[in-house]
Structures are given as structure tokens and as C-alpha cells.
Amino acid sequence: MEPSRWPEVWREGRELYTRNAVPGTKVYGEALRSVGGVEYRGWDPWRSKLAALLLQGPPAELLAAPSSALYLGAAHGTTASHLSDLWPAASIYAVEKAPSSFAHLLALARRRSNLLPILADAQLPERYRADVGEIDFLYQDVAQRDQVRIFRENAEASLRPGGRGLLMLKVRSVTQRKPAGAIVRESRTALERAGLAVQGEWTLGPFSKEHVALAVRR
Numbered sequence: 001m002e003p004s005r006w007p008e009v010w011r012e013g014r015e016l017y018t019r020n021a022v023p024g025t026k027v028y029g030e031a032l033r034s035v036g037g038v039e040y041r042g043w044d045p046w047r048s049k050l051a052a053l054l055l056q057g058p059p060a061e062l063l064a065a066p067s068s069a070l071y072l073g074a075a076h077g078t079t080a081s082h083l084s085d086l087w088p089a090a091s092i093y094a095v096e097k098a099p100s101s102f103a104h105l106l107a108l109a110r111r112r113s114n115l116l117p118i119l120a121d122a123q124l125p126e127r128y129r130a131d132v133g134e135i136d137f138l139y140q141d142v143a144q145r146d147q148v149r150i151f152r153e154n155a156e157a158s159l160r161p162g163g164r165g166l167l168m169l170k171v172r173s174v175t176q177r178k179p180a181g182a183i184v185r186e187s188r189t190a191l192e193r194a195g196l197a198v199q200g201e202w203t204l205g206p207f208s209k210e211h212v213a214l215a216v217r218r
């Protein structure tokens with residue numbers, strides 16, 4: 001097991017791992033590996049777009065530990081569980097609107113004190129902004145038509161000036177009627193107009209052909 005360029009992410013060949021914050025427990029059927037008395041969880045790029053993005057080689061600061069993060073579209077907590085492993089001292093607020101997924105998230109959070117689930121619609125940040133306060137990092141993966149607006153409004157509500165964000169843009173959810181390149185260009189412009197400087201753009205390789213990851217700084 002070797003350290004990677006991203007803090008607290010470990011590698012064995014092409015495989016990515018995080019240190020399991022709850023040893024002996026799997027979250028989504030991932031592999032567990034014990035090395036030198038430490039247990040690591042495999043981070044599957046077919047299941048987590050963030051793992052797929054790391055395999056595209058983004059810079060180390062992408063995963064620099066924040067004090068607090070807001071995760072929109074946490075679903076069952078697959079990716080959020082790895083952020084929980086990576087950032088033990090952070091408060092990671094995880095918003096999900098589907099009650100069935102939220103039940104899984106809640107069960108996960110019982111064993112991970114840095115994961116703070118919120119049952120809410122990310123289209124309505126005013127409902128949870130007081131609970132979340134000012135955050136350092138915004139992550140979004142909601143696959144909605146208005147996903148850029150949702151990201152902008154949550155950034156305006158909660159992301160501190162200088163804070164970082166990562167938008168997993170599902171291009172085809174925005175519209176089927178324009179070429180993908182045009183949708184990405186328009187999304188970047190909309191983010192920039194909202195004061196979110198786009199600092200990186202990556203496709204996710206073979207793992208998720210419909211998504212483009214956009215890294216921003218407010």
C-alpha cells in the first residue's frame with residue numbers, strides 16, 4: 001500500500017483505497033485490505049465518480065481537508081463514506097432528498113460522527129443553510145436539469161469566499177438538444193458569472209461517460 005498524491009488516499013497499482021474509519025465494516029461491498037495493522041477500503045471508480053476523477057490525475061489540493069463540507073446528492077453514502085475516511089476532523093453535511101436513500105445515509109452516519117445527514121431538497125438551500133453555516137468545500141452530484149443553478153445557489157448560500165467546489169455535471173440531464181461541448185461551455189460561463197472561478201475540467205474516463213467534473217473556487 002503506497003501513499004498517493006492526494007492526502008489520505010492510498011494506492012496499490014491502479015487500485016485506490018482510503019483508511020477505513022470503521023474497521024471491519026463495508027459500505028457498498030467494497031474490498032477490505034489489512035496492511036501493517038491498518039484496514040483500508042477499496043474505492044471503486046465504477047461506483048464513485050470522485051474515484052473515477054482521481055484516476056484522471058487532478059492536483060493534490062483537490063482533496064485538501066476542509067473544516068466543513070456540504071455534499072449535495074449523497075444517495076446511500078458511497079462517495080460520502082470515503083470523504084468521511086479522508087477527512088476525520090471535518091463536518092460533512094450530506095443532503096439527500098429521497099427518503100429511501102436517506103435511510104441508508106442515516107444508518108451510515110450512526111457509525112461515522114463526521115457525517116451529518118440532512119433530508120432536504122438541494123433546490124431549497126434556505127431550508128438548511130442555518131444548520132450548515134459557512135462551509136469550505138461544496139460537492140454536488142444530483143443529475144438534475146437545473147444542476148448548475150442548484151450548485152450556484154448553494155455556493156451563494158454557504159460557500160465561504162475562497163472556498164472550493166466540485167460539480168459532477170451530468171451533461172445529458174441539462175438538455176438532449178445541444179452538443180455536450182456547448183452544454184459544458186454554457187455551464188462554465190454560468191458558474192463564472194456567479195463568482196465561481198472554474199479551475200479544472202475533467203472527463204471521467206470509461207467509468208462515467210456522461211459526466212464532466214468541474215472544480216471551482218469562490
Ligand SMILES: C[S@@+](CC[C@H](N)C(=O)[O-])C[C@H]1O[C@@H](n2cnc3c(N)ncnc32)[C@H](O)[C@@H]1O
Pocket residue numbers: 047048049072073074075076077078079080095096097098101120121122123141142143144
Ligand atoms: C447519482 S446519485 C448520487 C451518488 C452519490 N453522489 C455517490 O457518489 O455515492 C444522485 C442522487 O441525488 C439525489 N438528488 C437528486 N436531486 C436532488 C435534490 N434536488 N436534492 C437532493 N438530492 C437530490 C438523488 O435522490 C440521488 O440519490
